[in-house]
Amino acid sequence: MFQVGDKVLYPMYGAGIIDSIEEKEVLGVKGQYYLLNIPHVHMEIMIPVGKAEDLGIRQVVNCEIIDQVLSFLFQGDTDPVIFESNNRFYRDINKKKMKSGDIFQECEIIRDLTRKSKLHKLGMEDNNMLNSACQIITSEIVQAKGIEMEEAVEMLQEVISRAKEENEKQELLG
Known part of the structure; x- marks a missing residue:
């Protein structure tokens, strides 16, 4: 599990920073979501915590x-x-x-x-x-x-x- 402030890469979008981890209700189902800020495309994405690995999200390399x-x-x-x-x-x-x-x-x-x-x-x-x-x-x-x-x-x-x-x-x- 990633933490707030972690720098991660979301394939197809690029690298960004996890701004927060929040409990949200989407389509009537509650779950934990990463709010990922991808600055170079001025985008904020909500990603279900449980699907991050399946989406190929990983730590930014050193x-x-x-x-x-x-x-x-x-x-x-x-x-x-x-x-x-x-x-x-x-x-x-x-x-x-x-x-x-x-x-x-x-x-x-x-x-x-x-x-x-x-x-x-x-x-x-x-x-x-x-x-x-x-x-x-x-x-x-x-x-x-x-x-x-x-x-x-x-x-x-x-x-x-x-x-x-x-x-x-x-x-x-x-």
């Missing part, structure tokens, strides 16, 4: 994990299936990765779609998925490191830009 994620963001291979246009199978895999709330799987989405965008323009669905993954990662960086959103966005964009530059150098060398 600073060391954030640093590790940013260091290795573009490590690993991309499944070639992603480069096929309109591949619904791969989009479904990305949606599962997002819903998992696993920061490493969310980073795979950023890595793979960034690589795909180098070859050809992303479609609307892929572009939205990339933007959502970036938003969720940056919201977790904000909560983990206690920094402003602009600084977190800058950190992520710097990693992405550096990876693009390294990739271009490798292509020129051979």
Whole structure:
């Protein structure tokens, strides 16, 4: 069970803080609810305490994990299936990765779609998925490191830009 003030990640929405735990009656049934404030989207969500785990809600990772994620963001291979246009199978895999709330799987989405965008323009669905993954990662960086959103966005964009530059150098060398 989470406590008031805990920093948590709600997959598909991002990281926030539990403002309170309250007893509420919803549809005639009383229960305990987390009131989760997700600042980067200006949203407050009521989550049944008993369903938090099923929804993939977890503690925000620590600073060391954030640093590790940013260091290795573009490590690993991309499944070639992603480069096929309109591949619904791969989009479904990305949606599962997002819903998992696993920061490493969310980073795979950023890595793979960034690589795909180098070859050809992303479609609307892929572009939205990339933007959502970036938003969720940056919201977790904000909560983990206690920094402003602009600084977190800058950190992520710097990693992405550096990876693009390294990739271009490798292509020129051979």
